[in-house]
Amino acid sequence: MPSSRVTQADVARHAGVSRTTVSFVLSGREGMRISGEARQRILGAAQELGYRPNLTAQSLRTRKTYTIGLVSDSVASTHYAGEMIRGALEAALEKDHLLYFAETGDDPAVEEKLLQGMLDRQVDGMIHAAMSTRRSRPAGQSGGHRTVLLNCLDESGEFASVVPDEFAAGEQAVRLLLEAGHRDGIHVVGGHHFTRGKPEGVHAGHERMRGIEAATAAAGVELAGVVECDWSEPEHGYRATRSLLGADPAPTALICCNDRLAFGAYQALRDAGLDIPADLSVVSFDDSELASWLRPALTSIALPHHELGRRAVSLLLSDDLRPAVHRIPMPVRRRESISSPRR
């Protein structure tokens, strides 16, 4: 904090008016009928002296800081989620707000400290984000201050939340395959993410699977198989894919629960001498950078990170902040990994 900033008092002295008049002019308040001459002197003095308002002083008076806090569990684990923060930033900036950003690393003590730190600094609102959509609730008594949940849901239903429409995405994945003519050979790689470490699976897994099952049922098609596995590394997708290659009915298409699994599937299919999409079609979720880097480029249903971030902030700053779940559509990125099944 530079010690010697120019204050309104300095400007007033320079312009030969009172501090009040300066305040009125500089905050651009209408109806206070200031003489055009005085206003010019003030504006000139402010300019000349390089006056900048002290926003901490201002907000002490107005009880509004034009800042919001965004705390997430971890942004580094799924890197492309940086887009989410970008979206939030963009929306905040449009409304002249600045963003405190921090991560808890899933440590409740850190979370508490961060939340308090932001609240003590009088943020106008808080966004509580999680990088994997799941149930979660803000620490402490979040009563009293404005909060929106980003990419996560709470049990109590007392908060507004913004999440991707995973269910619709699951349906969409199936629809892409059906359109291409696939019916009996559709396998899922990843499933609910039922694993030793996470026997209950992950939220996105449940929703995507529900969507997948709803869409197949609606078309009178039966899923040929679901291999449950960890979604975190291509390696798991590799193994899962190998395990289903001899299955009956013979696989004609793979729905991979994310791009990393799809990457692993690509490696497994290549090792098995299979061509994508001639021998097998692949569709995936997330649309990380990987999807466009793979050869053939991977058709993937995108996590709308940017939009999620934007919406959370604009909701927080809007005036109807009612508890409600806002589901953001997941757009399809059509590329080259789907074709008609060989017959």
Added chain:
Amino acid sequence: MPSSRVTQADVARHAGVSRTTVSFVLSGREGMRISGEARQRILGAAQELGYRPNLTAQSLRTRKTYTIGLVSDSVASTHYAGEMIRGALEAALEKDHLLYFAETGDDPAVEEKLLQGMLDRQVDGMIHAAMSTRRSRPAGQSGGHRTVLLNCLDESGEFASVVPDEFAAGEQAVRLLLEAGHRDGIHVVGGHHFTRGKPEGVHAGHERMRGIEAATAAAGVELAGVVECDWSEPEHGYRATRSLLGADPAPTALICCNDRLAFGAYQALRDAGLDIPADLSVVSFDDSELASWLRPALTSIALPHHELGRRAVSLLLSDDLRPAVHRIPMPVRRRESISSPRR
């Protein structure tokens, strides 16, 4: 901002003492000889009422906000750089500071607005980050306030900056290959990033190439070739690699200027029926997630993002903030993509 927070005055009233005494007790000032009894009453009242200090009021008085600003050009373009922010966050939190985070998207008007916004909110210091190491200078007159440059250099030499030691990394890449026995077949993919769009190349390119050349020269070895190309997509690495496959002397090893190029190289080598590392060794820079996902896993020299972020903040918050360039070592991640050349 919740309108009805408990203030020190409330606590004082509740405890039957003056606001002054409350301030002394709550800020834990020694030597102010308060009776143990009064102190207990105050602490009790604060606890009971759920008192929390209003840090904006406090900092108006103390001229210290315990906040710092971090503005970067773009974090989304190189996603794994989220680690940098994480490192910064970690160091800030350790010293009880909160972080304003924002991005300019390379728009000078936005940059100016963000910088002013943070300064007007009386941040204790600013970090000016760029996601690709390059020459850059903070907008406006940054005189007066504390600043450190993160992952970028300035022309003027008036700021402290923290950057990766790209030169040493270049040397290291060569050394890894020499150790494995390579000599005359070492090709570089990427080079200085001399392209139509960026005829001057990129800073990391120049530094890595200087290191590569220094290390080969020191060993009396001549580089077999350098293919200049764009570093942004695997596709470019693919094409560059194909173009050098027939070269003379025959390539035995590839130094790829980043992991994306290496990914492209992998695809090209596979298409050419070549095995890594039996036929060709590959070493790369950055150590993004890709490096561990590839098969065989890619040996890469890591960008120390986390450490860069940490160091920038602890430098900013330290008391010797002299203009100086702090070069952070880039650690080698040894994996499976290097072996001895076939003879």
Added chain:
DNA sequence: GTGAAAGCGCTAACAT
């Protein structure tokens, strides 16, 4: 040992 009072930079009634 404790309290009164001033002031950080700003806004906003209320007076002129």
Added chain:
DNA sequence: ATGTTAGCGCTTTCAC
């Protein structure tokens, strides 16, 4: 049309 005055919640000097 402009100035006076009283805070916002906190720290800090000085007096009792």
